[in-house]
Structures are given as structure tokens and as C-alpha cells.
Amino acid sequence: MEYDYDIVFLGGGLNYAGAVVASKARLKCALVEKNPAHLGGTCLHNGCIPSKMYLAAADTVRASKKAHFSGSLSLDMAKLDEEKEALLARATKAIMKQCENVEIVEGEGVLTAPHTIEADGKTVTGRYVIIGTGSRPFIPEGIVYDSHSVITSDEVLNMREFPERIAIYGDGAIGLEMASFFASVGVETELIWRHDTLLRKAHPKISENAMKQMEALGVTLLPDHSIETAKKAKKGVHIRFSDGSEHHVPKLLVATGRRPNVEAVRNDAVAVDKRGIVTDEHFETTCKDHYAVGDCNGKLQLAHAARAEVLYVVRQILGEKPEPLNLNHVVKFIHTLPCSYAVVGETRSELEKRGVEYKESVVPLSGLPFPHTHDGDLGVMVVYADEDRFIMGGEVFCPGAEEIIAVVSMALAGEMDVKLARRTILAHPTFSESLERAFDRL
Structure with a gap:
């Protein structure tokens, strides 16, 4: 043919x-x-x-x-x-x-x-x-999308003026990033999601600090809330949660995945x-x-x-x-403010789910001078190694995490073991030097 x-x-x-x-x-x-x-x-x-x-x-x-x-x-x-x-x-x-x-x-x-x-x-x-x-954006059943009062990322990234207040439904990348955006510019922001923690697949310390960061930005957190219905009303959006309670907001951003x-x-x-x-x-x-x-x-x-x-x-x-x-060696990240979250390779949650033996090294950034002056007090560096002491993956929570994680990504691509990773000498003062410390502690 x-x-x-x-x-x-x-x-x-x-x-x-x-x-x-x-x-x-x-x-x-x-x-x-x-x-x-x-x-x-x-x-x-x-x-x-x-x-x-x-x-x-x-x-x-x-x-x-x-x-x-x-x-x-x-x-x-x-x-x-x-x-x-x-x-x-x-x-x-x-x-x-x-x-x-x-x-x-x-x-x-x-x-x-x-x-x-x-x-x-x-x-x-x-x-x-x-x-x-x-x-394309996913709209859960019961939520009536109208592109004006009930919106998705398509509309939010074409706004020309800020809403008086906004509620965001969903704790994925879009939800967390837009909550950071609106709260940082002074818009009263609510984050609604169905679970009790943020970044629930991340290392527990990172998950905990992600919650603290949202609170510090002034975001009103509504965990364990599942929206049963949401539709435009005379004034804004009328929301009914699965427990029967009701809520009104001027605008609802639906960020429940794609x-x-x-x-x-x-x-x-x-x-x-x-x-x-x-x-x-x-x-x-x-x-x-x-x-x-x-x-x-x-x-x-x-x-x-x-x-x-x-x-x-x-x-x-x-x-x-x-x-x-x-x-699995593709970097994934969520650009929240001021600390972003980035991950590559294996994580604690996945390793424990599969029953794989591992060693982890966790370095909190609180109290360190450079992170303190660069909004990284809530930062955390985590790296993982297997029983043979080869690097398996890493999680980074700090400003610019999506760039810092490249060090771990290269270690995975190069099949580096802990001994070789420890030979890496990174600049001071930087966030990456804390990753060097994490390798040293494996």
C-alpha cells in the first residue's frame, strides 16, 4: 500500500x-x-x-x-x-x-x-x-461547569481581574499551584479536598510542611470535604458537600485532574x-x-x-x-510558593507499599542560614538507597525544587551508588548543598 x-x-x-x-x-x-x-x-x-x-x-x-x-x-x-x-x-x-x-x-x-x-x-x-x-480538565459529576462562576484551569489562566474570593477544589498540581498564586497576591483563598493531608504520597515530613506552608500563606484549608453538587447561584456558586452541609463562594476553580x-x-x-x-x-x-x-x-x-x-x-x-x-525516572513537580515539591525515582510511600527494603536520609532545612534567608525554613531533602547502596530516588521540598531535583535525576541516570554520590561537591551557600548532606547521611 x-x-x-x-x-x-x-x-x-x-x-x-x-x-x-x-x-x-x-x-x-x-x-x-x-x-x-x-x-x-x-x-x-x-x-x-x-x-x-x-x-x-x-x-x-x-x-x-x-x-x-x-x-x-x-x-x-x-x-x-x-x-x-x-x-x-x-x-x-x-x-x-x-x-x-x-x-x-x-x-x-x-x-x-x-x-x-x-x-x-x-x-x-x-x-x-x-x-x-x-x-482535558475533568469535571466530577454534580458540578455544573459554566466557564464563568465554575471554572477550570483554562479560564483561570486567562483572567484579567481577580475575584473577590475563590474556592479551589482539588489538591493536585493545579489546585496547589493556584492556591499559592491567589493567596500570594492577596485574594481570599479556600482549598477544598477529599483527604486529610496534602501531598499524601510524599514523605510525611514534606506532607506536613506543605500544610504549614498553605496555612502561612493564609489559605483556608477544608480537608475531608467532598463536593456533591456545585452550580451557579444568584450570587456566586452554591456548593453542597457530601455530608449535607452547604457553602457559598463567588467563584469555584475545579482542579480535580485531567x-x-x-x-x-x-x-x-x-x-x-x-x-x-x-x-x-x-x-x-x-x-x-x-x-x-x-x-x-x-x-x-x-x-x-x-x-x-x-x-x-x-x-x-x-x-x-x-x-x-x-x-519512573521522569521528574515530577508541583510549583507551590515559596517551597516547591519535586520527586524522581522511588519514594517512601511506593517502597513501603511494595515491601521493598530501603534506607532513607532526611535533611530538614529549618535553622540553616541560607534556606532561612531564601524562604526555605519549611524545606526538606530526602534521598533513598537500596540494600546495595545504589540511589533509588529523592524528594525535594524547597524554593526551586524542580531545579534542585536534577542532581538526583542525574544520579539515577548514571546508576550512581552512595559512595559515588558522596563525591559530589556542591556550591555553598545553596539549597543543593543540603542534598549533598543527604547523600552523606545514607
């Missing part, structure tokens, strides 16, 4: 990175995307790029409230939104430039048969198909289950030469994981025989 293209990429999120690499290798590629202006996907347009931009601005406001500063500082959301839109426009233009040798097929693509994509009346075929259709977009798969040859599109360890679906990467395969909802997956698949197609990806 003759195909129109060597590879058809369905979805233009981080999938575009694979299309760029494949086209540079002289493969004929098409990228099917319903909105080419949204190339780069949720991370760029409605996720991690704007949210981290907002958090950086909020952190300046938070820091300005310290006693050694005088005067007051406020954040102009309209101006921040304008700056964000200009940034996203430049980034999208750069992506379009990178894709100059990729055929962009505009339309909502659907896999109707093996190797065959239909998009708004157009049909394209590919020797290989790589599906990267991403995910669900994979699998509707584009309309062919039984590609299996789909409750997690997403079914793939093997090489991201190949149940249909040969058809792959699914990123959020839609339900493995790991992170932009950098999606990028790594699509590049791995393209390198397989190019015959490069890349090393299989270990998704």
Missing part, C-alpha cells in the same frame, strides 16, 4: 517535536491539528508556561510583604495577561517556523481505519501514525481502556505501527514526558534503537 506520508502525527501538542525531528531526517510528515494556533498544546497555552509565569509574578508580591520592605505592591492581572499573550504568540511563531517542512493539516482528526486519518473532510494516510491528542482525549480513536484495532489509549513499553498501541504518546496514553501527564515519548518513538522509526524510557 502506498501512503501519503511516512508519519502522520495526530495532535499538535508536544507531538510537534517529533514531527520536527522526523522531517529533519527527511521523512515526509503531516501534523493534523484542529487549531494550528494552539501548536505546543496545553502546556504552552493553558498550562505550565502561563501558570509558572503567574507564579513568578505572585512570588514577587509575596516576597514584598516581608518586614524589611516598605510600601505595598499589587499585581495588575490585565497587564500580566497581555504579557502572557505576547509570550505565547512569540513561542507559537517559533514552533511554526520549526515545522516549516511539516505539512500542517488543519482539522479535527479521527483515526477511522489503520493508517488512515480523516480531518474535516480531508483524508491522509501514513506508514506510521503517532497519536498525541492530550487531555482525562485523556481518546475520542479521536474510532477504530477497534487501537484499544482504549479507562486510563487511555493502551500502549506497550515502546508506546506502540495494539495496532502495529500506531503509537500513542503523552497524556492520551494515561501513563504520565507531563509535557516533558510527552516530548521524551514522541522523540523515543521517532528514533525507533528511524532505526536508531534508543534506550527504552524509564518513566
Whole structure:
């Protein structure tokens, strides 16, 4: 059978990175995307790029409230939104430039048969198909989303003015990050979630300090609360909890996770289950030469994981025989203020769940001069080693944790043991030197 293209990429999120690499290798590629202006996907347009931009601005406001500063500082959301839109426009233009040798097929693509994509009346075929259709916010049953009073991350990252008060439902990355953002800029903020602790899979000391940090920011914490119904009322949002109690807020941000977009798969040859599109360890679906990467395969909802997956698949197609990806070695983080949480590899909760023997080293940052002057008093460094004294993973809670964790990530990639890790000499005064101390204590 003759195909129109060597590879058809369905979805233009981080999938575009694979299309760029494949086209540079002289493969004929098409990228099917319903909105080419949204190339780069949720991370760029409605996720991690704007949210981290907002958090950086909020952190300046938070820091300005310290006693050694005088005067007051406020954040102009309209101006921040304008700056964000200009940034996203430049980034999208750069992506379009990178894709100059990729055929962009505009339309909502659907896999109707093996190797065959239909998009708004157009049909394209590919020797290989790589599906990267991403995910969307999940709205629990009983919550009536209206994009104005009851919102998701899509709306919150396009605000041009602050609400008088906001309630956030969910203790995942979006919920915790947005609670940090709103509280830091002075918006009265409530955090509602169904469990009794925050970061419940993290090391207990980190989980405890995450709660303390939210309280210090002024967030009203409502643990052990499950929303049964929520809908727009005459004034704001009327909430009914599962215990029968009622609550009113001006605005409700629903941050209860995301669900994979699998509707584009309309062919039984590609299996789909409750997690997403079914793939093997090489991201190949149940249909040969058809792959699914990123959020839609339900493995790991992170932009950098999606990028790594699509590049791995393209390198397989190019015959490069890349090393299989270990998704457990992908850094995961939540950018709260002032301390962020980052983790890579094994954690105490997972090791205990599987009954694996391990040794941990825990270094609290309270009382240390540099962390104290850089808002890290609640910080904690944790590293884990196995019985043979090889590094298994680490958890970091401190300002810039998503950068500090790179030390542990490299240790895992290099299969370092404790003896080798202890040879690492890190700078002083820094947060990373406390990670050096953690290695020394293993």
C-alpha cells in the first residue's frame, strides 16, 4: 500500500517535536491539528508556561510583604495577561517556523481505519501514525461547569481581574499551584479536598510542611470535604458537600485532574481502556505501527514526558534503537510558593507499599542560614538507597525544587551508588548543598 506520508502525527501538542525531528531526517510528515494556533498544546497555552509565569509574578508580591520592605505592591492581572499573550504568540511563531517542512493539516482528526486519518473532510494516510491528542480538565459529576462562576484551569489562566474570593477544589498540581498564586497576591483563598493531608504520597515530613506552608500563606484549608453538587447561584456558586452541609463562594476553580482525549480513536484495532489509549513499553498501541504518546496514553501527564515519548518513538522509526524510557525516572513537580515539591525515582510511600527494603536520609532545612534567608525554613531533602547502596530516588521540598531535583535525576541516570554520590561537591551557600548532606547521611 502506498501512503501519503511516512508519519502522520495526530495532535499538535508536544507531538510537534517529533514531527520536527522526523522531517529533519527527511521523512515526509503531516501534523493534523484542529487549531494550528494552539501548536505546543496545553502546556504552552493553558498550562505550565502561563501558570509558572503567574507564579513568578505572585512570588514577587509575596516576597514584598516581608518586614524589611516598605510600601505595598499589587499585581495588575490585565497587564500580566497581555504579557502572557505576547509570550505565547512569540513561542507559537517559533514552533511554526520549526515545522516549516511539516505539512500542517488543519482539522479535527479521527483515526477511522489503520493508517488512515480523516480531518474535516480531508483524508491522509501514513506508514506510521503517532497519536498525541492530550487531555482535558475533568469535571466530577454534580458540578455544573459554566466557564464563568465554575471554572477550570483554562479560564483561570486567562483572567484579567481577580475575584473577590475563590474556592479551589482539588489538591493536585493545579489546585496547589493556584492556591499559592491567589493567596500570594492577596485574594481570599479556600482549598477544598477529599483527604486529610496534602501531598499524601510524599514523605510525611514534606506532607506536613506543605500544610504549614498553605496555612502561612493564609489559605483556608477544608480537608475531608467532598463536593456533591456545585452550580451557579444568584450570587456566586452554591456548593453542597457530601455530608449535607452547604457553602457559598463567588467563584469555584475545579482542579480535580485531567482525562485523556481518546475520542479521536474510532477504530477497534487501537484499544482504549479507562486510563487511555493502551500502549506497550515502546508506546506502540495494539495496532502495529500506531503509537500513542503523552497524556492520551494515561501513563504520565507531563509535557516533558510527552516530548521524551514522541522523540523515543521517532528514533525507533528511524532505526536508531534508543534506550527504552524509564518513566519512573521522569521528574515530577508541583510549583507551590515559596517551597516547591519535586520527586524522581522511588519514594517512601511506593517502597513501603511494595515491601521493598530501603534506607532513607532526611535533611530538614529549618535553622540553616541560607534556606532561612531564601524562604526555605519549611524545606526538606530526602534521598533513598537500596540494600546495595545504589540511589533509588529523592524528594525535594524547597524554593526551586524542580531545579534542585536534577542532581538526583542525574544520579539515577548514571546508576550512581552512595559512595559515588558522596563525591559530589556542591556550591555553598545553596539549597543543593543540603542534598549533598543527604547523600552523606545514607
